[in-house]
Amino acid sequence: MKYAVWLDGVILKIDLTDILYRIYKGEPANIPITTETFEDWKEIFNIKDKIYLLSPYDEKNTKEIITKLGINVPYISNNGKTKPSKTPYEELIRRTGWDPINVITIGSSPLDLLSARFYDSRIKVACIERFSDCSRYSPYIIGKDLPSLLNSLRRLRKL
Numbered sequence: 508m509k510y511a512v513w514l515d516g517v518i519l520k521i522d523l524t525d526i527l528y529r530i531y532k533g534e535p536a537n538i539p540i541t542t543e544t545f546e547d548w549k550e551i552f553n554i555k556d557k558i559y560l561l562s563p564y565d566e567k568n569t570k571e572i573i574t575k576l577g578i579n580v581p582y583i584s585n586n587g588k589t590k591p592s593k594t595p596y597e598e599l600i601r602r603t604g605w606d607p608i609n610v611i612t613i614g615s616s617p618l619d620l621l622s623a624r625f626y627d628s629r630i631k632v633a634c635i636e637r638f639s640d641c642s643r644y645s646p647y648i649i650g651k652d653l654p655s656l657l658n659s660l661r662r663l664r665k666l
Contacts, residue, residue, distance in 0.1 A: 550657060559603065
């Protein structure tokens with residue numbers, strides 16, 4: 508499997524759902540920036556398969572954040588359209604050539620799920636319930652935190 512991991516809500520301790528949705532609807536809003544992380548964020552790098560980060564931030568801010576955190580994996584930054592747009596996934600598949608049926612995206616909000624589904628419904632969405640309930644959007648799997656989510660993926664033989 509291949510993994511697309513949202514920077515916000517999975518690694519960074521920030522909920523951008525309302526702000527990103529306002530931007531998606533065309534309303535002006537600034538995306539707040541943080542480098543505060545969840546305690547379990549480094550667990551994501553125990554995944555042995557390919558990982559790509561998806562970021563709601565522009566190139567400059569994404570680079571600064573991942574550099575400060577010491578993250579060294581490829582990423583897709585926000586080039587004008589971010590979740591729930593399908594644009595981040597279009598760019599991911601264009602760059603990687605991955606087959607969407609072999610992609611699991613790890614996120615923490617309904618917008619993460621909608622963004623993946625807008626691109627291709629075959630992308631599996633694994634949702635960590637950090638800030639909101641993802642269950643009404645029927646993700647592939649839900650976890651209360653990153654370790655429990657990864658353990659569930661292991662049991663399903665997706666890791």
